[in-house]
Amino acid sequence: MAYFSSSSSKNPIKLLHFLTILSFSFSWASSPSPSIHDLLVSRGLPKGLLPEEVKSYTLSDNGTLEVLLDEPCLTKYENRVLFDSVVRANLRYGSLIGVVGLSQEELFLWLPVKDIIVDDPTSGLILFDIGVAHKQLSLSLFEEPPHCKPQGILKNQVRKQKGFEAMR
Known part of the structure; x- marks a missing residue:
């Protein structure tokens, strides 16, 4: 030189x-690496797609994203969702494909989320593929990362809020 x-x-x-x-x-x-929420935004996804409580993540060269949480936890967008302590997916621009470790409650059943796709950000919609159906939700539900509560705590709070009705 x-x-x-x-x-x-x-x-x-x-x-x-x-x-x-x-x-x-x-x-x-x-x-330092960008936060998981900044990474999502840079890849055309809303930052509130993953909870605030993400401990760490890795993104491999082939696009495999692995997100670690301290423990499984529940939060709510339109319906309740359950994050396992490890969530994996292939991260592509505007989508998480082949999601593992994320389930959504539909009609009292917990169904695994397969894919999450934002085809057209101007539409204001995000698509959740839950295998048996596709569900479109408003992107506004994902503006901020939600706080995720350990699985048992959220269930107990629901019982306390609804009282006797939730106990039946």
Whole structure:
């Protein structure tokens, strides 16, 4: 590199330029990964698709996304959803394909979510493929990451809110 020649040490501007580039390179290499929510947005998905309580994630070169939570938990968009402690999917622009570890409650049944797709962001809709059906939800439900509660806590809160009716 020309920056290391003997003439470079005599030219403070070249040396300063080299040090600036070197420090930028180190800060860029050591910068933290984007949050899972920022990653989703950069890939055409809403940031509220995954809960606030995501502990970590990995994204492989082939697009396989693995999201880790401390424990399985429940939250609600339009209906209740259950996140396992590990959620996996193939992340493509505007979609999570082959989702594993996410279930949605439909008519008192827990059905696994297979795919999540935003075909046209201007439509304001997101599609959940739950195998036996496709469900379209408003993107506005996913504007902010939801808080996810451990599975038992949410069930107990529902019972307390509904009282005797929930006990039947």
